[in-house]
Amino acid sequence: MIDNIISGGALALTGQALFFSFLGTFAGVFVGAIPGLSGAMLIALILPVTFYMDPLNALTLIVGIYVGAVSGGLISATLLRVPGTISSLVTTFDGYPLAASGKPGRALGLGITASLFGGVFSWLFLISIAEPLSVWATRFTPFNYFCLILLAFMLISSLSEGNMIKGLISAAIGFLLALPGIDPSSAQARLTFGFVDLNSGLPMLPFFVGMFALGTVLSDIATTRDSGMPGKASGSATSGIWLKLADHKRHLVNNVRSSLVGVAIGILPGIGSNISSFSAYVMAKSFSKEPEKFGHGSEEGIIASEASNNAAVGGALIPTLAIGLPGSFVDVLLLAAFLIHNIQPGPLLFTNHPQMVYGLIMGYLIANIFMFLIMMFTIRYTAKIIHFPRSILFSGIIVFSTVGAFAMDNSSWSLWVMLIFGFLGLILDLLRYPLAPFAVAFILGPMAEQKLRTGLQMTAGSYAELYTDPANVLLLGLAAIFLIGPMVKEIRMQRRSRAASDLKKA
Amino acid sequence: MKRRPFWELVFSLALMLAMVVVLIEAGKVKTSPFDELGSAFFPRALAIIIVVLSIPVFIRNAISILRPPAAPETGSDSSTPALSASNVIKTITISFLTIAYVGGIALRLLPFSVLTAAFLTFGILALNGWKLHRIIWIIPGAIIFGLLMEYMFTRVFIMDLPAFQVWF
Numbered sequence: 001m002i003d004n005i006i007s008g009g010a011l012a013l014t015g016q017a018l019f020f021s022f023l024g025t026f027a028g029v030f031v032g033a034i035p036g037l038s039g040a041m042l043i044a045l046i047l048p049v050t051f052y053m054d055p056l057n058a059l060t061l062i063v064g065i066y067v068g069a070v071s072g073g074l075i076s077a078t079l080l081r082v083p084g085t086i087s088s089l090v091t092t093f094d095g096y097p098l099a100a101s102g103k104p105g106r107a108l109g110l111g112i113t114a115s116l117f118g119g120v121f122s123w124l125f126l127i128s129i130a131e132p133l134s135v136w137a138t139r140f141t142p143f144n145y146f147c148l149i150l151l152a153f154m155l156i157s158s159l160s161e162g163n164m165i166k167g168l169i170s171a172a173i174g175f176l177l178a179l180p181g182i183d184p185s186s187a188q189a190r191l192t193f194g195f196v197d198l199n200s201g202l203p204m205l206p207f208f209v210g211m212f213a214l215g216t217v218l219s220d221i222a223t224t225r226d227s228g229m230p231g232k233a234s235g236s237a238t239s240g241i242w243l244k245l246a247d248h249k250r251h252l253v254n255n256v257r258s259s260l261v262g263v264a265i266g267i268l269p270g271i272g273s274n275i276s277s278f279s280a281y282v283m284a285k286s287f288s289k290e291p292e293k294f295g296h297g298s299e300e301g302i303i304a305s306e307a308s309n310n311a312a313v314g315g316a317l318i319p320t321l322a323i324g325l326p327g328s329f330v331d332v333l334l335l336a337a338f339l340i341h342n343i344q345p346g347p348l349l350f351t352n353h354p355q356m357v358y359g360l361i362m363g364y365l366i367a368n369i370f371m372f373l374i375m376m377f378t379i380r381y382t383a384k385i386i387h388f389p390r391s392i393l394f395s396g397i398i399v400f401s402t403v404g405a406f407a408m409d410n411s412s413w414s415l416w417v418m419l420i421f422g423f424l425g426l427i428l429d430l431l432r433y434p435l436a437p438f439a440v441a442f443i444l445g446p447m448a449e450q451k452l453r454t455g456l457q458m459t460a461g462s463y464a465e466l467y468t469d470p471a472n473v474l475l476l477g478l479a480a481i482f483l484i485g486p487m488v489k490e491i492r493m494q495r496r497s498r499a500a501s502d503l504k505k506a
Numbered sequence: 507m508k509r510r511p512f513w514e515l516v517f518s519l520a521l522m523l524a525m526v527v528v529l530i531e532a533g534k535v536k537t538s539p540f541d542e543l544g545s546a547f548f549p550r551a552l553a554i555i556i557v558v559l560s561i562p563v564f565i566r567n568a569i570s571i572l573r574p575p576a577a578p579e580t581g582s583d584s585s586t587p588a589l590s591a592s593n594v595i596k597t598i599t600i601s602f603l604t605i606a607y608v609g610g611i612a613l614r615l616l617p618f619s620v621l622t623a624a625f626l627t628f629g630i631l632a633l634n635g636w637k638l639h640r641i642i643w644i645i646p647g648a649i650i651f652g653l654l655m656e657y658m659f660t661r662v663f664i665m666d667l668p669a670f671q672v673w674f
Contacts, residue, residue: 168555168559169559172559175552176528186541188535190535190545190546190549193531218601221597221600222594223589389634391633394633395630402607403655406665416608419604422604430510431514452543456542457541
């Protein structure tokens with residue numbers, strides 16, 4: 001393991017890998033800082049380009065974007081009270097009030113430093129847990145895998161947007177859309193409706209580019225307010241940005257606690273950094289000696305949000321690399337990048353491509369360091385980019401989406417697929433059907449089917465292992481809890497609101 | 507900040523109808539005695555799940571339409587962004603422009619640079635609320651961008667996009 005870490009580190013420190021890591025982080029910070037654009041959108045756009053690149057360079061580029069985008073969101077959250085990315089929403093609660101009180105540099109400095117802390121903290125977990133977890137995962141039976149994927153579907157459907165039924169529908173549609181084509185088990189065409197183009201299934205790249213680049217842009221155009229930004233903090237964005245040693249000491253416990261929350265939530269399959277920042281914020285408030293300051297420019301609030309959302313990135317990479325289950329929405333795109341390069345994600349990744357995986361893990365650490373340096377030294381300019389005209393950005397993204405979808409196989413079929421999924425993404429987004437379960441199911445659905453069918457072949461058609469193996473029972477039990485729990489909660493809430501309205505009438 | 511019960515109802519209904527089509531299509535798949543589940547199992551199961559889950563969405567929205575709630579609703583749906591008329595017009599315009607742009611490339615109607623320049627000009631103008639005085643810098647910028655993109659994608663990346671030199 002140590003040898004692989006050293007050789008992976010050496011690969012990550014080559015000129016090319018460093019260049020792509022820097023480029024990705026730089027682009028990620030800028031994209032994250034601009035409200036309406038997201039890291040997922042940029043990764044979806046860049047995926048076709050990675051096809052021409054060395055796998056490690058491609059992966060370090062993507063991880064750089066991922067880290068940069070999660071961190072860059074804090075700039076507009078702090079200076080404009082508009083979260084650049086959904087994961088920095090919680091940062092607006094205290095980042096903006098502190099910035100508005102004449103301390104924008106201090107607010108940004110706290111957020112950027114906490115982001116670095118969270119990123120490095122989660123890297124320590126990533127490098128120490130991922131390989132042992134992958135070794136353990138090689139013992140998984142096909143039924144174990146099937147149950148684990150089922151649990152991932154339930155988790156992401158129940159927690160992604162708060163509407164369980166819509167989350168499940170979204171996951172089921174994503175799963176269903178992954179099925180057309182020649183079934184690899186039986187060599188039969190299914191759900192092709194007579195279209196020859198569908199024999200090889202829906203092309204992955206145009207699907208992702210359509211859903212997450214075109215669809216998001218159209219949705220942003222539909223929902224962006226005309227009245228402009230809600231606020232603008234005054235003062236220098238660089239004054240007080242560097243924290244003193246006493247500040248680091250004072251916020252150490254909060255940093256560690258929030259990073260732990262981020263890693264723990266990030267590890268859960270399919271759940272991203274937005275939930276972790278909420279959880280860490282609530283926890284920081286409950287442990288704080290000054291809870292009344294939360295929401296009014298509390299430094300602890302900014303640190304909790306930023307440390308946890310960056311830590312969740314590293315946490316989410318753990319199941320992605322060790323088991324092949326995406327830890328977050330963006331990790332789905334990372335898995336797609338693996339597949340584009342014919343690298344099968346899963347427990348054997350550490351056995352078959354150890355140097356590349358450790359190169360990627362070291363690249364994650366490097367991206368965090370780059371993120372810190374880029375944000376600290378370019379904040380003066382980054383703070384201005386958030387006002388870049390949306391009209392140019394959105395039109396440009398549509399052009400690049402079109403070229404990106406076409407790039408993979410130079411076929412017009414890919415363009416139509418991109419267009420259809422762009423509009424489907426718009427409709428789902430406007431009707432509040434979460435896109436994360438859709439994307440996760442599109443990638444993991446066929447794997448779930450294949451594992452269940454392999455399991456049944458191995459047991460001569462017996463389902464007994466599903467209810468006799470304790471691991472399966474545990475996973476299915478958890479899946480049932482995540483299925484029933486939110487429904488019970490919703491029924492209770494409805495009863496309460498009904499009771500309240502009855503009381504009002506009386 | 508309201509839900510869109512009518513459109514949610516329409517979508518759930520469309521989804522249910524689409525699943526009926528999926529069920530019919532899945533019925534055409536032959537079963538094999540050597541395969542316990544068969545190729546049609548998951549398509550069928552998922553179609554049924556989607557129909558079953560769409561029913562409560564349909565009923566809930568039908569009730570909302572027939573008996574609109576007096577008080578504003580709570581829950582996750584309350585965060586649904588409001589759609590202003592100008593945003594709807596912009597979205598529809600950009601959607602049509604995108605269809606025309608993608609269709610133009612797919613059907614190879616015009617060179618990529620021309621289509622891109624036209625799309626950028628009209629797209630930026632539409633998103634800016636048709637402020638025509640900006641056309642002075644938008645048109646030259648879009649033409650330069652279109653030509654550069656065509657050169658890069660057809661000459662550097664050797665992509666089979668409809669290129670200018672083929673037409674002229």
